[in-house]
Amino acid sequence: MDTINNTLQLNHEELFTLLKGFITEVIGAEFVEEMDITPDSSFTKDLEMDSIEIVSFSEKIKAHFGDQIDFTGWLSSMDLDELINLDLRMIINYIYECQ
């Protein structure tokens, strides 16, 4: 008998929707309404996320993907400039490749 695979690989569009949902949960729908979140949105500059909000966002990614992805490890390998320039597309690509 076949085993049903529950962790079907998400495509880029699905990942974007999922991550946008996480961001909305972290910073609140009222702020997200005023923003145009795109894959090019940067975390610090465009989304104005501070470190504790990025922590919450990372925890949501961890809770969703589990051991499949070492998101915190990936983030902590970056230097300050890379972190400042981090945008949604980079995260989508990273998760896509890890899946």
Add this chain to the structure above:
Amino acid sequence: MVLIHGMFSNLSIYYFNIAPVLAKHFHVVMYDLKSHGMSERFTDGYDLESMSSDVLALMDVLNLKKVHLAGYSFGGLIALKTALKAPERISRLVVIEAPDPQDEKARNIIDEYSKEFLEHYVANFTDTTKVQMGKRQMEKNHRMYEFLFEKTSIKADMIREKHFLGEANFSELDTPTLLLYGSESNCKPTGEWLKTQIIPSELELISGDHNVPIQEPAQIAEAMVHFLSQSLTKTVTQNHG
């Protein structure tokens, strides 16, 4: 092990660079102090007695009987208070940049607080981190400070702790303790003083000021791992030998 952050900060001070190194050796627990980070807001209980009870209550909930405890800045004072109160529950202590609460500068922040103060802080923040703090962050930070300073007992509670270091009986503390301070920090004399008070303690200076966990996270993490992993005999020998 349990990590306590400082006043007006949150657990993210450890989360990205320090905790991942510690997590290779220990089960790491981080939490936001009341009214800080993502924690619920409370109007009172900002004295060291209440804050250390919070640590012990957290340990109870997580079923942690005995832990290594580390605290930064005001969190370092909470860690010291917890070890004095429940020594049987703390195996080793790491105190990073704990200030002397008698020092006016720490408490004056509260008196001087205003939106102007925050804007000044933001300007400096921008200089050191190269990140512009946006409007939403400004407002969010402003709301947190305003709540803490105007709606809670934090100011009175901190003033009440003015003589904590002088009144605490550190000579009875037999928990092996690592004191980590910035070599350029205004708080360094407190670290040197604590070294003379806590018998099983060692003081390690790391290049930086009060913000040394942000300036040198890798060195802070490595110093902690080294101290927490060494055998107890070695700790005692180092301090008496």
